[in-house]
Amino acid sequence: DAGVTQSPTHLIKTRGQHVTLRCSPISGHKSVSWYQQVLGQGPQFIFQYYEKEERGRGNFPDRFSARQFPNYSSELNVNALLLGDSALYLCASSLGLSYNSPLHFGNGTRLTVT
């Protein structure tokens, strides 16, 4: 079975630009979450979507937005990029909405903002 797939793998953007990251969950998983991982730190929660509805939002500015499509894939959008947005963006899918559902992470998108 295919795991969580994310695209692109790497991305270089300049300050002020916007970026769209994509994620396809494991087949059968209806929940998708996005995490930001800065080098040397643990992943930080950005969003969770379940059945196309936002179910949770972390402490991130409104420049960050996301959506989930009918096939449960998801996009994370970041506008007006700042240098501090440089990080590994991880998408994770889980079977259900509950906190008892372990997260299955993709390989991530490495975003560099110059």
Place this chain on the structure above:
Amino acid sequence: GQQVMQIPQYQHVQEGEDFTTYCNSSTTLSNIQWYKQRPGGHPVFLIQLVKSGEVKKQKRLTFQFGEAKKNSSLHITATQTTDVGTYFCAGPGRETSGSRLTFGEGTQLTVNP
């Protein structure tokens, strides 16, 4: 907000030595999860502990959940080079629904052969 802290931040061991990482939460947790991230990789789920005082073993790995459900530990017996990576603990937020997790900073383990 909820905080999850891990110590130590780094641990260097000789192959064959034991290793322990500790995790403490500022709030009582309904469960705690452990993940391993290899260098250049993504976090991979290891285990989930739910009950107070629970102990689970996976081969050379032993996981414990504290009686008060605010702390946890991961112990690796006789480390091997394949154990290299960063180990994260993570706990759910206060929300009654959703799988939002708060991760600790991680303990980076290096093993000298």
